[in-house]
Amino acid sequence: MDKNSSTRFFNIIHNNCAPKDLDSFLEEISKSENEESYLKLISSVLEENTNGEAAEETKARLKKRFLSICNSQEFKLEAKVSGFTFIKMFYRYAAVILLSLSLFGGFFYITHFQKKTILPIVNIIKPGGNNAILTLSNGKKISLTNTKSGELASVVGVSIIKTKDGELIYKVVKDSSAASNNIDLAINTLETPRGGQYQIILEDGSKVWLNASSSLKFPPSFAKHKQRIVELSGEAYFEVAKDKNKPFKVISPTASNLKEEIEVLGTHFNINNYQDEHFAKTTLLEGSINVKTVAGSEILKPGQQLLSGNNSFKVRSVDVEDVIAWKNGYFIFENDNLEGVLKKIARWYDVEFVYNGSLNHIKILGSVSRNTPLIEVLKILEQTDKFKFKLQGRRIVVMQ
Known part of the structure; x- marks a missing residue:
């Protein structure tokens, strides 16, 4: 990459260029031999213009913007920019993301990635979280969503504890003869609803992370098994x-x-x-x-x-x-068919997708945080320009 290219790059990120310059810039950085040079330029821009908490905020904004425009692209490559690792779905657009962020005192409107959407601003459906129900062997049900931390119950020789971090722990009581001789052999059930997840540490120390709409049946203790x-x-x-x-x-x-x-x-x-x-x-x-x-x-x-x-x-x-x-905490899709993608989203956000025919011919490649509001996830998917969504409460119609 020559000196003129470097100068043009800095003119672009400082909002000092014509639209044709941007198009020429995109074409230039699409060439594989220029990738390493532009990566260094991007890194230097971030280092010079951000620091401390501002840097972290910038990196978060960069990642969000990057993931929002880089799905259904040609390839991915791990890249580090100023200590920030992101999935590089389509390298030549990485630098352009900087233009859409108000990082340098100006704002550049990029028509390449502005998509019209039919999604309403309302219908804010939040992502799932640590929601689950524990059913004891005697049939008692304990909602782990609202229950305070501490000991929830005890069976013979085993204490069931919810931690402040929302983790469930089965712990054998020390020096308890009951724990070794009369341990409860019945079954407990941990169940997550749609829009739920939970982590449990079994009595033997094994750890289990339960995804949405799942259930795990297990004995309170394995001592007699x-x-x-x-x-x-x-x-x-x-x-x-x-x-x-x-x-x-x-x-x-x-x-x-x-x-x-x-x-x-x-x-x-x-x-x-x-x-x-x-x-x-x-x-x-x-x-x-x-x-x-x-x-x-x-x-x-x-x-x-x-x-x-x-x-x-x-x-x-x-x-x-x-x-x-x-x-x-992420959805990652690697050329997954749209029907499979929508199933994962439906379980996590507790919604229903409705469509006619098959969606298996539509492939999705991309990544997004599971903490992202549903409406933002749908907007990202719409950028494939192969379908649109219509929200009707928790019912979402897919229109091809």
Whole structure:
């Protein structure tokens, strides 16, 4: 990149250029050989014009704007700008985002990304959160959404505690003879509604993150069990505590009412097994698991995912960070069909999408925070220019 190009870049971000200069600039930075040079320029602009709290705010605004315009693009690349990591769906537009932010005392109106929308300003539907109901073995139900932190209940030898961070912990009472001799062998159930999620630490120390519209059945203690067996419906991420003498098993019924069994000793994995999905997906992040289906069994390696359904299964390699993005607070779509995308959004925001025909031919590539208001997520999706949304309360009509 020559000196003139560098000068033109700074003229653009300082609102000192003609529209034709912007078009020429976009064409120039589309060339792969110029990417590294412009990345350095972007970084220097951020470092010179932001600092401290202002820098953090700028980075947050940059990320939000970037994710809002960079879905359904050609490729992605990890990039760091002034210490800020973002998913780079389409590199040459990264610099242009700076133009839409009032970072340098001016404002540049970019017609490239201004989209008309039919979404009303009203109908603010907030994202989901830590909402769940715990059902004890005696049938008592405890709403974890509104209950204060502290001990919620106790069964023989086990204390059930809700932390200030909204985490549920099953803790064996020390020096309790009841805990070793008369432990309650009944089943408790943790259930998240649409628009809910929750984290639980089981009595053995295993951690489970439960996604929206999911349920986990488990004994209060595994002390009197030869195996640690839990039952999952929906989606959950597991970090299983190691115990060679007591294998951990997850039983998960499929959409066809058949049961899938995952056996582990100590590992990290994710199970997605919603009843309205065509396939159950079991993904291994760390360790080793043996997945048993009606069609056979398979031992997975880290980075592999087993898809099962219709009396068959297959194993494929996946990006595990994309799989557990929900746990980390993001939606990440990698050429996902629109119907699948809308199912995930519907569960998290507790809404219903209505449409005629199939939407599987429309592919979505992008990422957005799960803390984003629904209306903003819909606006981002509309930028594909392949469909529009019409809000009717919590009912959303998709118009192609």
